[in-house]
Amino acid sequence: MEVPQPTARAGGVVATLALAGTTAAIMQTLVTPLIADLPRILHTTSANAAWVITVTLLVAGVCVPVVGRLGDLVGKRRMLLACSVPLVAGSIVCALSSSVIPMIVGRGLQGMGMGMVPLGIALLRDVVPQEKLSSSIALVSASMGIGGGLGLPIASAVAEYASWRVLFWGSAILAAAIAVMIWALIPNVPASAKGQRFDxxxxxxxxxxxxxxxxxxxxxxxxxxxxxxxxxxxxxxxxxxxxxxxxxxxxxEPIVDLRTTARPRVLLTNLASIFVGFGMYASMLIVPQLLQYPTATGYGLGQSMLAAGLWMAPGGIMMMIVSPLGGKLTNARGPKVTLISGILVLAAGYGASLALMGSAWGLMLALMIINSGVGLAYGAMPALIMGSVPLSETAAANGFNTLMRSIGTSVGAAVIGVVLSQLTLTMGGHTLTSEDGFRTGLMLGAGIALLAALIAAAIPKARPTPTPDASSAPARIPTTQEN
CATH class of the missing domain: 1.10.287 (Helix Hairpins)
Known part of the structure; x- marks a missing residue:
C-alpha cells in the first residue's frame, strides 16, 4: 500500500483543520459563562446542571479514541464529516432546550464531535508536504488551546449582551460551515487500515x-x-x-495497539501529555477566579466575567502565534526539544504568575507565558507520536494521545479543586478560597510542569527501523537533528 502523496491544497487543508479544532474547543467552553445561571435557565438544581459540563467530558473521552480508529479504517475525511453532524445537531438541541435533559443530550452530542482534532492531525501526515508538516501539526494540535482561550471571552460577551441561546445557534452555524469546508477542501485519502475489522x-x-x-x-x-x-x-x-x-x-486488530503504545518513545510522550494537560488546566481554573474575586479580599481583582475573559484572551492568541514557531523548532532540533522547551516555558509562566498575581496585567502576562508553553508542547506531542507509529495507526494513536491530555485536565481540575476548597477564609458569611490556596494551586502547577519536563527528557531518540513495505513503516517527522 502506497503512502498517499501530499496534495496541492495543503494550505486550505491546514486552515480547515485548525478552524475545526478551534470550533471543537469553543464548544467545550461555551457554557462556562452560564454556569451560575444554568439552574435558573433549566429549572433544575445545581447538581443536575453540573451534568451539562460533565457529560461533554465523558462522551468525548469515549468517542475520541473510537473515532480515531474508525478514521484509520474507513477514511479520515469521512469521519471528519461524521463528527460535524453531532456538533451541529447538539448545538441545535441545546439552543432549543428549556430543561436539563435536552441540554444534557445536546452537550453529549457536542462531545461526540471532539474527535475532529486527532483525526485532523493524523490527516496532515497524508496530505501536507514534508517541509510544512511540523508547523501544520503544531498549529492544528494547538487549536484546542486556542479555541479554549478565545472561546471564553466570546461566550462571555454574547451571554452578557444577548440571549444565551445565541451561543448555541452561533456554534451550530460555525459547525455547519466547518462541514462545508471539510467537504470542499479536504481530499479523500484512502483509509490507511482499510480491510481491517473494528474492535x-x-x-x-x-x-x-x-x-x-x-x-x-x-x-x-x-x-x-x-x-x-x-x-x-x-x-x-x-x-x-x-x-x-x-x-x-x-x-x-485492536482499537488501540498497546504494543505500539508501550514503546518507550510513545509511552513517555503520552505520560508527559497527562502532566501537561494538568498544568494547562490549573491556570484555566485559578486565573479566572483571581480576576473575579472581590477586591475586599485583598488579593481578588474584582473583574466582571466579560472583563476576565478579555484579560485571558491574549493567552489564546499567543498559542496561535507560537505554534508555527514550535514547528520550526521541531524541524531544526526535533520534537523532543520542542516538547521540553514548551514544558519549561509553562513552568516559567507559573513562576511569573506567583510574582504577578496582584494585578490583572500581571496575570495576563503570566497566562501568555503559560499558553506559549502549552502551544509549543501540544504541537510537539503529535509529532513524537506520528514519528513512532505505523501509518495504519496514526489516527488511533493521536486519539489516544488526545485522551491522555483530557485525563490530565480532568485530574488537574479535581486536584486543584480540592486545594482551592480546603484552603479557605470566611468573609461576609461566605467561604472563599484564601490567597494561600491560590498560591498553592499555582505552585502545584509549576511542580507538575517540572515533573513533565523530566519525563519528556527521558524520551529516547527515534530509531529508524527498516521495514519491507510502506504500509507498516511510520512516516517520519523530518528534522535536521534527531531527538
Missing amino acids: APGAIGLAIGLVSLLLAVSKGADWGWSSATTIALFATAVIALVAWACWELRTR
Whole structure:
C-alpha cells in the first residue's frame, strides 16, 4: 500500500483543520459563562446542571479514541464529516432546550464531535508536504488551546449582551460551515487500515473503563472521595481497563495497539501529555477566579466575567502565534526539544504568575507565558507520536494521545479543586478560597510542569527501523537533528 502523496491544497487543508479544532474547543467552553445561571435557565438544581459540563467530558473521552480508529479504517475525511453532524445537531438541541435533559443530550452530542482534532492531525501526515508538516501539526494540535482561550471571552460577551441561546445557534452555524469546508477542501485519502475489522469488544471495554474513571475524577469532590459511589467507580475503572488491556493484547486488530503504545518513545510522550494537560488546566481554573474575586479580599481583582475573559484572551492568541514557531523548532532540533522547551516555558509562566498575581496585567502576562508553553508542547506531542507509529495507526494513536491530555485536565481540575476548597477564609458569611490556596494551586502547577519536563527528557531518540513495505513503516517527522 502506497503512502498517499501530499496534495496541492495543503494550505486550505491546514486552515480547515485548525478552524475545526478551534470550533471543537469553543464548544467545550461555551457554557462556562452560564454556569451560575444554568439552574435558573433549566429549572433544575445545581447538581443536575453540573451534568451539562460533565457529560461533554465523558462522551468525548469515549468517542475520541473510537473515532480515531474508525478514521484509520474507513477514511479520515469521512469521519471528519461524521463528527460535524453531532456538533451541529447538539448545538441545535441545546439552543432549543428549556430543561436539563435536552441540554444534557445536546452537550453529549457536542462531545461526540471532539474527535475532529486527532483525526485532523493524523490527516496532515497524508496530505501536507514534508517541509510544512511540523508547523501544520503544531498549529492544528494547538487549536484546542486556542479555541479554549478565545472561546471564553466570546461566550462571555454574547451571554452578557444577548440571549444565551445565541451561543448555541452561533456554534451550530460555525459547525455547519466547518462541514462545508471539510467537504470542499479536504481530499479523500484512502483509509490507511482499510480491510481491517473494528474492535467492538475493545471499544466497549474502553468506554466502560473511561466513563467510570472520568466520572469518579470529575464528580468525586461532590459525592465525597470516600463515598461508596466514588470508590465503586474507581474499582470498576481498574477492573474494566485491566480486562480491556488483556483483550487488546490478544486480539489481532485492536482499537488501540498497546504494543505500539508501550514503546518507550510513545509511552513517555503520552505520560508527559497527562502532566501537561494538568498544568494547562490549573491556570484555566485559578486565573479566572483571581480576576473575579472581590477586591475586599485583598488579593481578588474584582473583574466582571466579560472583563476576565478579555484579560485571558491574549493567552489564546499567543498559542496561535507560537505554534508555527514550535514547528520550526521541531524541524531544526526535533520534537523532543520542542516538547521540553514548551514544558519549561509553562513552568516559567507559573513562576511569573506567583510574582504577578496582584494585578490583572500581571496575570495576563503570566497566562501568555503559560499558553506559549502549552502551544509549543501540544504541537510537539503529535509529532513524537506520528514519528513512532505505523501509518495504519496514526489516527488511533493521536486519539489516544488526545485522551491522555483530557485525563490530565480532568485530574488537574479535581486536584486543584480540592486545594482551592480546603484552603479557605470566611468573609461576609461566605467561604472563599484564601490567597494561600491560590498560591498553592499555582505552585502545584509549576511542580507538575517540572515533573513533565523530566519525563519528556527521558524520551529516547527515534530509531529508524527498516521495514519491507510502506504500509507498516511510520512516516517520519523530518528534522535536521534527531531527538
